[in-house]
Amino acid sequence: MFDMTCDVVVIGGGHAGCEAAAAAARCGARTLLLTHKLETIGEMSCNPAIGGIGKGHLVREIDALDGLMARAADAAGIHFKLLNRSKGPAVRGPRAQADRRLYRQAMQALLRATPNLDFLAEAAEDLVLDPTGRVMGVLTAASRRIGAAAVVITTGTFLRGEIHIGERRIPAGRTGEAPSIGLANSLHRLGLPLARLKTGTPPRLDGRTIDWAALEAQPGDDPPEPLSWLTKRITNRQLACAITATTPETHALIRANLHRSAVYGGRIAGTGPRYCPSIEDKVVRFAERQRHQIFLEPEGLDDDTVYPNGISTSLPEDVQAALIATMPGLEQARILRPGYAIEYDFVDPRSLLPTLELRATPGLFLAGQINGTTGYEEAAAQGLMAGLNAACRATGSTPDRTLTRGEAYTGVMIDDLVLQGVTEPYRMLTARSEYRLALRADNAGLRLTDRGLAWGCVGPERAALHTRFKSDVAETLARACQDGRTPAQYAASGITVNQDGRWRSALEVLALPAVSAEAAERVFSWLRDLSPKIRAELDAQALYAPYLERQSAELRILEREEKLPIPSALNFTDIPGLSAEMRQRLAASRPATLGSAGRIPGITPAALAALAVHLRRAGGTFHVKQGLPTVPRETEALLRDYLALLLRWNTRINLVARADAETLWVRHILDSAQLASLLPEASGPLVDLGSGAGFPGLVLALLSGRETHLVEADRRKCAFLQEAARLLGLSRVTIHPARIEAAPLLPAAILTARALAPLPILCGYAYRILAPHGIALFPKGRTATEELTAAAADWTMRTERFPSRTDPDSTILRLSEIRPVSAQA
Numbered sequence: 001m002f003d004m005t006c007d008v009v010v011i012g013g014g015h016a017g018c019e020a021a022a023a024a025a026r027c028g029a030r031t032l033l034l035t036h037k038l039e040t041i042g043e044m045s046c047n048p049a050i051g052g053i054g055k056g057h058l059v060r061e062i063d064a065l066d067g068l069m070a071r072a073a074d075a076a077g078i079h080f081k082l083l084n085r086s087k088g089p090a091v092r093g094p095r096a097q098a099d100r101r102l103y104r105q106a107m108q109a110l111l112r113a114t115p116n117l118d119f120l121a122e123a124a125e126d127l128v129l130d131p132t133g134r135v136m137g138v139l140t141a142a143s144r145r146i147g148a149a150a151v152v153i154t155t156g157t158f159l160r161g162e163i164h165i166g167e168r169r170i171p172a173g174r175t176g177e178a179p180s181i182g183l184a185n186s187l188h189r190l191g192l193p194l195a196r197l198k199t200g201t202p203p204r205l206d207g208r209t210i211d212w213a214a215l216e217a218q219p220g221d222d223p224p225e226p227l228s229w230l231t232k233r234i235t236n237r238q239l240a241c242a243i244t245a246t247t248p249e250t251h252a253l254i255r256a257n258l259h260r261s262a263v264y265g266g267r268i269a270g271t272g273p274r275y276c277p278s279i280e281d282k283v284v285r286f287a288e289r290q291r292h293q294i295f296l297e298p299e300g301l302d303d304d305t306v307y308p309n310g311i312s313t314s315l316p317e318d319v320q321a322a323l324i325a326t327m328p329g330l331e332q333a334r335i336l337r338p339g340y341a342i343e344y345d346f347v348d349p350r351s352l353l354p355t356l357e358l359r360a361t362p363g364l365f366l367a368g369q370i371n372g373t374t375g376y377e378e379a380a381a382q383g384l385m386a387g388l389n390a391a392c393r394a395t396g397s398t399p400d401r402t403l404t405r406g407e408a409y410t411g412v413m414i415d416d417l418v419l420q421g422v423t424e425p426y427r428m429l430t431a432r433s434e435y436r437l438a439l440r441a442d443n444a445g446l447r448l449t450d451r452g453l454a455w456g457c458v459g460p461e462r463a464a465l466h467t468r469f470k471s472d473v474a475e476t477l478a479r480a481c482q483d484g485r486t487p488a489q490y491a492a493s494g495i496t497v498n499q500d501g502r503w504r505s506a507l508e509v510l511a512l513p514a515v516s517a518e519a520a521e522r523v524f525s526w527l528r529d530l531s532p533k534i535r536a537e538l539d540a541q542a543l544y545a546p547y548l549e550r551q552s553a554e555l556r557i558l559e560r561e562e563k564l565p566i567p568s569a570l571n572f573t574d575i576p577g578l579s580a581e582m583r584q585r586l587a588a589s590r591p592a593t594l595g596s597a598g599r600i601p602g603i604t605p606a607a608l609a610a611l612a613v614h615l616r617r618a619g620g621t622f623h624v625k626q627g628l629p630t631v632p633r634e635t636e637a638l639l640r641d642y643l644a645l646l647l648r649w650n651t652r653i654n655l656v657a658r659a660d661a662e663t664l665w666v667r668h669i670l671d672s673a674q675l676a677s678l679l680p681e682a683s684g685p686l687v688d689l690g691s692g693a694g695f696p697g698l699v700l701a702l703l704s705g706r707e708t709h710l711v712e713a714d715r716r717k718c719a720f721l722q723e724a725a726r727l728l729g730l731s732r733v734t735i736h737p738a739r740i741e742a743a744p745l746l747p748a749a750i751l752t753a754r755a756l757a758p759l760p761i762l763c764g765y766a767y768r769i770l771a772p773h774g775i776a777l778f779p780k781g782r783t784a785t786e787e788l789t790a791a792a793a794d795w796t797m798r799t800e801r802f803p804s805r806t807d808p809d810s811t812i813l814r815l816s817e818i819r820p821v822s823a824q825a
Contacts, residue, residue, distance in 0.1 A: 007149055024387040041104070063230075072107040090544070200314060350589050
């Protein structure tokens with residue numbers, strides 16, 4: 001039936017295809033890379049650069065999982081720059097400009113050296129499916145039938161690709177190469193949701209005709225910092241770039257010819273990338289700006305071609321030549337190849353599972369621009385993950401290879417794609433991650449290489465380096481936490497800290513902005529012996545330690561929510577309480593977990609709660625939002641900040657007995673939050689007696705916005721409450737460091753106390769503090785009935801009982817009209 005068979009076929013030899021093929025082969029799958037031309041494998045179709053802000057994080061993550069992109073970029077790099085160097089490590093972006101020819105050669109050499117990987121220069125024309133719709137292989141344009149258990153499609157801009165230069169239209173996947181029509185038709189027959197996007201590229205210039213002396217030179221870093229952990233040093237000769245800019249004359253010329261632009265002339269329907277707009281878009285959208293900066297990037301050591309980064313265009317060739325001549329230093333520049341826009345098909349990524357496998361076609365994976373992304377790095381990261389999962393399908397391995405948002409930018413990107421889809425080409429930005437302080441480019445190996453080892457995609461060289469580095473980092477961090485000084489000792493060494501008598505570790509002191517590296521080394525001489533990589537990791541850990549602790553707590557809280565599975569066959573119409581709109585949104589995205597359902601645009605808290613209840617009834621586990629009133633995301637984020645602060649303080653003073661994040665969230669914060677629905681609508685202050693860590697008073701203050709008074713005799717707990725109130729922005733909260741007997745006689749509209757005293761004693765406090773029509777809210781456990789009976793001997797009251805939504809054995813008592821029995825007599 002088949003002319004040849006393998007485990008995995010990867011269609012396309014671009015950045016996604018290279019990583020997919022290499023990853024599948026590294027995992028032991030017999031893999032075939034199928035592409036139009038073997039000589040163009042690893043081609044840099046657009047700009048000659050790898051990395052940048054956000055993108056550099058992806059490159060380092062690919063490298064941490066033993067991918068190829070970073071190593072190829074280091075072998076070909078001719079200009080390296082760490083972007084955002086003046087900012088914190090979390091947003092620094094490593095970037096390398098590459099010699100196009102050297103990059104292509106390096107990538108091909110790395111692929112040829114990969115065991116289990118073969119190559120075939122033929123176009124994929126169709127897919128072969130079995131009667132159930134599962135992929136069985138590929139049919140090529142040469143009528144060759146190739147059998148495979150999994151297929152990865154990485155066609156870039158080739159699916160019905162069409163180049164636009166002014167009024168000209170050229171069917172092509174990129175300059176000089178035919179588009180993929182047969183495969184596009186095959187995907188259409190599968191009923192996949194196809195649409196059009198567009199991207200573009202600038203004209204290429206002859207560097208010999210540029211007046212470099214008139215331009216501002218931009219040298220790279222010295223020494224250059226490699227992208228790959230395996231690269232010891234960069235050996236290529238390094239080149240400088242230069243900067244020029246558009247002028248008012250440039251803008252006037254563009255405006256006068258907008259009607260000749262393919263985009264503005266109405267000849268392109270696809271949406272272009274927001275964060276890499278054409279020069280026409282820049283002039284129209286930012287009409288007030290007089291200039292736009294252009295970076296002139298050499299394309300090779302022995303190549304005079306220059307890439308003018310920032311003037312992607314679809315204007316006609318004569319207009320391109322004219323506008324180039326309006327820029328400083330480019331007055332005599334000659335265009336070697338005109339810029340163009342390219343329009344192509346993509347598949348709505350919401351049709352994919354988090355593994356990048358199509359839900360409707362088992363065994364078929366998509367990666368790269370076919371999923372609506374833009375950029376080499378986004379494509380390569382998807383390719384790697386698709387290749388790993390394709391190998392799993394082919395070899396029967398489990399579980400799926402996926403990364404969460406808290407683990408990697410790769411996880412953020414795939415989660416965004418499969419849940420939200422795209423309306424424009426997706427580009428990775430550091431702002432897309434909620435956990436960017438932890439997901440730094442410099443710690444990608446510490447985050448992901450252990451995962452890669454478990455998946456079987458990391459080779460012995462990286463494994464050995466990683467194990468040694470991980471051990472050294474752990475040893476250094478332990479020493480930095482254990483070695484420290486008193487304020488007086490620091491002062492004697494020239495380091496100023498608060499003279500509060502508190503011993504501070506080296507890690508704490510390294511985080512102080514006023515402490516220089518030299519000053520720290522005077523006190524802790526062992527810092528001088530650290531390697532640059534170990535020292536950089538120590539400094540980053542010191543800088544972000546308080547924030548990382550908070551994020552770590554958040555991740556622990558969210559873990560159960562994130563992992564609560566939603567059955568793939570779940571019919572959302574069977575869930576009571578879901579509106580038609582919510583059912584449609586959930587059905588379109590098919591989230592794999594409850595956590596991912598919460599990130600679908602437009603999903604309401606009420607819909608999420610209904611889904612959670614349904615899953616629990618079906619045998620799921622507890623959902624961390626159970627019992628939390630419908631609140632804005634900002635309020636929930638503040639509650640999580642409060643939890644993180646509580647965890648941190650609890651290591652110093654005993655605020656609560658049970659200190660794991662999940663217990664605190666459910667048994668304390670949610671337990672307090674459920675009281676909000678029982679508060680009266682009437683205004684008036686709330687008094688919380690024996691507030692301790694702020695339960696329930698501080699939580700109710702945040703949720704209700706009421707004037708709130710917290711009474712707590714322990715001054716250390718009062719210090720915590722003061723910091724928590726500042727963190728939550730609660731200006732209407734007053735903390736009273738006093739015994740209850742000295743509590744303010746307001747009178748209060750609401751009185752609450754949690755686990756403070758038996759009910760007869762609480763009634764006495766309530767009678768003294770409450771306004772005539774005030775209410776008391778007292779959470780009680782199994783003894784509620786007994787306490788009510790005991791209180792009835794001395795007090796009369798109106799009693800209401802409500803079951804707790806966080807503890808089936810607990811009851812909430814709402815009391816009013818509390819009077820002593822003697823007064824009734």
